[in-house]
Amino acid sequence: MSLLLVLEQLLNGLQFGVMLFLIAAGLTLVLGIMNLVNLAHGSLYMVGAFVCAWVSLQTGSFLLGLLAALPATALVGIAVELLVLRRLYARDHLDQVLATFGLILFFNEGVKIVFGARPLRLDLPEWLSGSVELLPGVPYPAFRLAIIAVGLLVGLFLFWLVARTRLGMLIRAGASNREMVQALGVDIAQLYTLVFGLGAVLAALGGVMAGPIYAVEVGMGEPMLIMVFVVIVIGGIGSIRGAFVGALLVGMTFMLCRAFLPGLFGLFLDPAGAAAVGGALASMAIYILMAAVLIARPRGLFPAHG
Amino acid sequence: MAEPLLEARGLRKAFGAVQACDDVELEVAAGELRAVIGPNGAGKTTLISLLAGELAPDAGAIRFQGQDVTAMPAPARAQAGLARSYQITSLFPRFTALQNAVLAVQAKGGHAFRFWRPAMREAELREPALAALARVGLAERADVPVAALAHGEQRQLEIALALATRPKLVLLDEPTAGMSREETQEMVRLLEGLKGELTIVLIEHDMDAVFALAERITVLVYGRPIATGTPTEIRADRAVRAAYLGEETG
Amino acid sequence: MTRSDLVALIGLAGFALFPALAWAGGVLWAVDLASRMLIYGLAALALNLVLGYGGLVSFGHAAFVGAGAYVVAILSFHSMMGGSILGYGGTESGFVAFALAILVSGLLALAIGTLSLKTSGLYFIMITLAFAQMIYYLFISLPDYGGEDGLSLWARSDFGPLDIGDDVVFFYLCLVLVLLFALLKRRLVASRFGWTLMGLRDNERRMCALGTPSFRYRLAAFTLSGAVAGLAGALLANQTEFVSPAFLSWHLSGELLVIVILGGMGTLYGPLAGAVAFLLLEFALKEVTEHWQLALGPILILVVLYARRGLWGLVEGRKDG
Ligand SMILES: Nc1ncnc2c1ncn2[C@@H]1O[C@H](COP(=O)(O)OP(=O)(O)OP(=O)(O)O)[C@@H](O)[C@H]1O
Ligand SMILES: [Mg+2]
Numbered sequence: 001m002s003l004l005l006v007l008e009q010l011l012n013g014l015q016f017g018v019m020l021f022l023i024a025a026g027l028t029l030v031l032g033i034m035n036l037v038n039l040a041h042g043s044l045y046m047v048g049a050f051v052c053a054w055v056s057l058q059t060g061s062f063l064l065g066l067l068a069a070l071p072a073t074a075l076v077g078i079a080v081e082l083l084v085l086r087r088l089y090a091r092d093h094l095d096q097v098l099a100t101f102g103l104i105l106f107f108n109e110g111v112k113i114v115f116g117a118r119p120l121r122l123d124l125p126e127w128l129s130g131s132v133e134l135l136p137g138v139p140y141p142a143f144r145l146a147i148i149a150v151g152l153l154v155g156l157f158l159f160w161l162v163a164r165t166r167l168g169m170l171i172r173a174g175a176s177n178r179e180m181v182q183a184l185g186v187d188i189a190q191l192y193t194l195v196f197g198l199g200a201v202l203a204a205l206g207g208v209m210a211g212p213i214y215a216v217e218v219g220m221g222e223p224m225l226i227m228v229f230v231v232i233v234i235g236g237i238g239s240i241r242g243a244f245v246g247a248l249l250v251g252m253t254f255m256l257c258r259a260f261l262p263g264l265f266g267l268f269l270d271p272a273g274a275a276a277v278g279g280a281l282a283s284m285a286i287y288i289l290m291a292a293v294l295i296a297r298p299r300g301l302f303p304a305h306g
Numbered sequence: 307m308a309e310p311l312l313e314a315r316g317l318r319k320a321f322g323a324v325q326a327c328d329d330v331e332l333e334v335a336a337g338e339l340r341a342v343i344g345p346n347g348a349g350k351t352t353l354i355s356l357l358a359g360e361l362a363p364d365a366g367a368i369r370f371q372g373q374d375v376t377a378m379p380a381p382a383r384a385q386a387g388l389a390r391s392y393q394i395t396s397l398f399p400r401f402t403a404l405q406n407a408v409l410a411v412q413a414k415g416g417h418a419f420r421f422w423r424p425a426m427r428e429a430e431l432r433e434p435a436l437a438a439l440a441r442v443g444l445a446e447r448a449d450v451p452v453a454a455l456a457h458g459e460q461r462q463l464e465i466a467l468a469l470a471t472r473p474k475l476v477l478l479d480e481p482t483a484g485m486s487r488e489e490t491q492e493m494v495r496l497l498e499g500l501k502g503e504l505t506i507v508l509i510e511h512d513m514d515a516v517f518a519l520a521e522r523i524t525v526l527v528y529g530r531p532i533a534t535g536t537p538t539e540i541r542a543d544r545a546v547r548a549a550y551l552g553e554e555t556g
Numbered sequence: 557m558t559r560s561d562l563v564a565l566i567g568l569a570g571f572a573l574f575p576a577l578a579w580a581g582g583v584l585w586a587v588d589l590a591s592r593m594l595i596y597g598l599a600a601l602a603l604n605l606v607l608g609y610g611g612l613v614s615f616g617h618a619a620f621v622g623a624g625a626y627v628v629a630i631l632s633f634h635s636m637m638g639g640s641i642l643g644y645g646g647t648e649s650g651f652v653a654f655a656l657a658i659l660v661s662g663l664l665a666l667a668i669g670t671l672s673l674k675t676s677g678l679y680f681i682m683i684t685l686a687f688a689q690m691i692y693y694l695f696i697s698l699p700d701y702g703g704e705d706g707l708s709l710w711a712r713s714d715f716g717p718l719d720i721g722d723d724v725v726f727f728y729l730c731l732v733l734v735l736l737f738a739l740l741k742r743r744l745v746a747s748r749f750g751w752t753l754m755g756l757r758d759n760e761r762r763m764c765a766l767g768t769p770s771f772r773y774r775l776a777a778f779t780l781s782g783a784v785a786g787l788a789g790a791l792l793a794n795q796t797e798f799v800s801p802a803f804l805s806w807h808l809s810g811e812l813l814v815i816v817i818l819g820g821m822g823t824l825y826g827p828l829a830g831a832v833a834f835l836l837l838e839f840a841l842k843e844v845t846e847h848w849q850l851a852l853g854p855i856l857i858l859v860v861l862y863a864r865r866g867l868w869g870l871v872e873g874r875k876d877g
Pocket of ligand 2: 350351352393
């Protein structure tokens, strides 16, 4: 295997990692601050991808699709928060799991009714569909590079938001001391809705990025959600930094294993079999990574508080 | 002189910037009733949790019955005969007083890998459990669910659970917390009865009770033991009066 | 005998008469649905041991159901197609296959439990989910056993003179196994072991202070629960005569949680009532619309928000731990 191939896979891992990070960031904020497990976070990712794909198909413009997907998903997210999740903050995790499991069923079926059962295609505009020559003789898809850039920018923005702004201060304070923040005269309910909307936008962004690479189909949210759980378990619940590191670890592990395990298995399996096995084993590898992290650090790499 | 039953050497525990236990030295002889007093936040509860093994010390060592138990987890210390009660009542609220006590007795029974016989009908669990309830004056209330017990009764049950494990030494964290005058007097009588039977480390805010019960008193201030002695000695101690009773020295 | 026992007994007696009623009513196909209810009920009873009595939210019980199902299917596959697994050939024998299903699922639960029970709360939920997902991918990665498409059974397992190829006989096999486990569980939760589990559920800190180490008891319960879920999986493979990775999916884990809550968490027979109610609801909604999940989702949310004590709560009248 050549060094360039490894480089390419590392970039793929980085790209997949920042995508995971976008989805994980919203989820871990909601988990850390509101102590709420929201399984339907994956549904928001799906809604984002569908809205973007549909609008792009209608208008022929990817950008319009993106611009429609973000606010639309934010609205869906806020509606869900106001109608359902708000009633779950005081409940235990089991209730949250079950109710948001119900939300997943609802969203999967709802998307099927609105957009049809067939997967949608999300085509890239010309300016994103080419490739960029990173090093002489090493082309890399422009869209994937764009994902990496946008993901890193959003990451920086989130660090800044949480560490440096008044909103971030409230978020951090709200996470450790709900009553205190309330006593200071901040409307906690509003703060929660805002954070939730932000998480929804990030999930939608993830969906928009995933659309052109993977299929835009009903049920696309759940495998992603479970991977994101792994990211959060590895990083530590509630920590943006943990989500970032966890996402990159998982993304790299997944892409490297998927690229190189089939070759390894090809040594004693036929090529077709090896390819199938490799993909599944790459999925397994991230769980093995998670188990290893857990044995060493049961509360993740960056336990947020307590 | 005989070796103390419980011994702490240089115990330290910090929570962030707060040094809750600061170089605590403690020796409790078998059969003694030792009171530990100190103002709010002095680190008394922290000390108990360290001794019981619920918290791990940052530094220092703990010996019980001549054995180093510093690294021993809480369940094993309980098995060795070191029981504790809680300042904030910590029971099994869904169950009756008797069921609570049976849980405590069976916890001491070694292991609970018994899958068939109904535990609540086992005489070897019921009888000691009933005895523990009787000891604290709850015999009549055995079948009342915890949630229906009065606060004072819950405090009594709190002690009963510790006693039901048949400990050699109990660490009692403010047994009279939140009790009325009468309830407090009853608790003091109970402790008087236990004295001599068991070694007791008693944390208490009620000074009348402390001076009536304790053979020796240790005063903790900001996580440091500033004096240890008989009630008379403690009453006379200048440092104690200064730090604890808020009087001026000199 | 409590009121709850009595209602359960009446319910099971009604169930025992069901094939006769179905035959008389000309809806013999419904026996198959009833068997499925019993199988889901068995898996939910198993889950309830850790969830209701142990207070552990396992979001990965499909792994144990699926593993049990695959054991039966793989043994059947090798028995027909030849070949061997780990040096042993296949078998159609139900006695061997069911015992192995219980064993394999139990060992899997032991392994997953050992890792997951080091954590608690939210971490535990996510980790059990993740490990189950890992098993899911493991089976997808086995093209010999159908990969994503799954594997058909040639015939139902062979129990000698007992021909479970007959839906009615199979139904009674399920009924007897459910009854046996319900009785076992009834004894279990009243034993020292059961009280220890409940004590840990309600106040782990105090249990430790009284001298009970938590890990080993929880692991034992988790392992037992996984083993019985494996038995349910072996039955499920026989009922559908087909296994696929869907048996291992997080969807099934979620459904089992729903069934336990719907029936009544931490009650002896609630999970059975939950399984009957859930499958009936699913059946009825499917009759009405192809988009039945659009209705099922909100119904689940309403149950969680407003009917948290479950169906068995109605029977018991009050909480008995
Ligand atoms: N788990 C903890 N995390 C952080 N700080 C703690 C913790 N437990 C105790 N502290 C701090 O350590 C100090 C000692 O607390 P501790 O409860 O031991 O005092 P105490 O003597 O029992 O007080 P009181 O008389 O009010 O019961 C206090 O400043 C307390 O705020
Ligand atoms: Mg205290």
